[in-house]
Amino acid sequence: MKSLPEHVRQIVNEIETEIGDDPGGAIERVPLGGPENGRVEAAVREILAEIGEDPDRPGLVGTPDRVHRMYTELTAGYHVDPARLVNNAIFDVDYSEMVIVKDVPFYSLCEHHLLPFFGSASVAYIPRGRVIGLSKIPRIVEMYARRLQIQERLTQQIADFIQIQLEPQGVGVVLEATHLCSVMRGVRKPGTVMTTSAVLGLFRSRDKTRAEFLAHLERRPPGA
Numbered sequence: 754m755k756s757l758p759e760h761v762r763q764i765v766n767e768i769e770t771e772i773g774d775d776p777g778g779a780i781e782r783v784p785l786g787g788p789e790n791g792r793v794e795a796a797v798r799e800i801l802a803e804i805g806e807d808p809d810r811p812g813l814v815g816t817p818d819r820v821h822r823m824y825t826e827l828t829a830g831y832h833v834d835p836a837r838l839v840n841n842a843i844f845d846v847d848y849s850e851m852v853i854v855k856d857v858p859f860y861s862l863c864e865h866h867l868l869p870f871f872g873s874a875s876v877a878y879i880p881r882g883r884v885i886g887l888s889k890i891p892r893i894v895e896m897y898a899r900r901l902q903i904q905e906r907l908t909q910q911i912a913d914f915i916q917i918q919l920e921p922q923g924v925g926v927v928l929e930a931t932h933l934c935s936v937m938r939g940v941r942k943p944g945t946v947m948t949t950s951a952v953l954g955l956f957r958s959r960d961k962t963r964a965e966f967l968a969h970l971e972r973r974p975p976g977a
């Protein structure tokens with residue numbers, strides 16, 4: 754297993770396993786902060802100086818270290834092992850109706866600006882004899898969201914992962930997100946939401962299936 758700072762290893766473990774799960778082997782403990790070569794810290798100091806700040810003033814002294822830790826946490830998804838994530842959670846069932854998990858919150862980082870984009874994901878599939886544990890869907894979203902992303906690719910990766918793991922009759926994924934790189938810069942348009950979708954199998958080929966999926970997305974859950 755790769756050497757990861759402890760705080761990142763914890764996040765990876767949370768995505769891969771559930772409370773009570775056997776984490777599957779000893780977890781390697783490495784000191785907080787991980788391998789310290791100081792490159793990120795030095796780079797952040799450069800940025801601070803370049804924008805006209807004093808990296809040595811009290812409020813900023815700890816910033817390079819915090820930024821380094823933060824980025825390793827926000828990109829912990831690169832270290833998630835998909836096999837551990839799905840471990841023991843794929844079940845054979847005689848069920849072939851649509852399964853939908855709606856409004857899964859996610860936070861990701863735009864790879865063009867390293868600024869957050871965030872929103873919610875809805876994931877649906879039509880099983881072909883196999884389903885995945887409900888709690889795994891948010892973890893799949895998390896595994897791909899905690900990376901440098903563009904929303905289109907994040908959407909597609911979630912769909913492809915379910916396709917490969919379950920070989921279902923179809924998969925549909927819709928993401929709605931606000932991008933800080935869009936709302937914080939230039940003309941201010943708070944509330945601008947980008948929607949992306951990826952559809953495979955029946956969700957792509959059959960209008961009725963796609964329409965059923967979209968109708969489900971519009972329906973509010975009981976009590977909401």
Ligand SMILES: [Zn+2]
Pocket residue numbers: 863864865866867868932934935
């Ligand atoms: Zn951006």
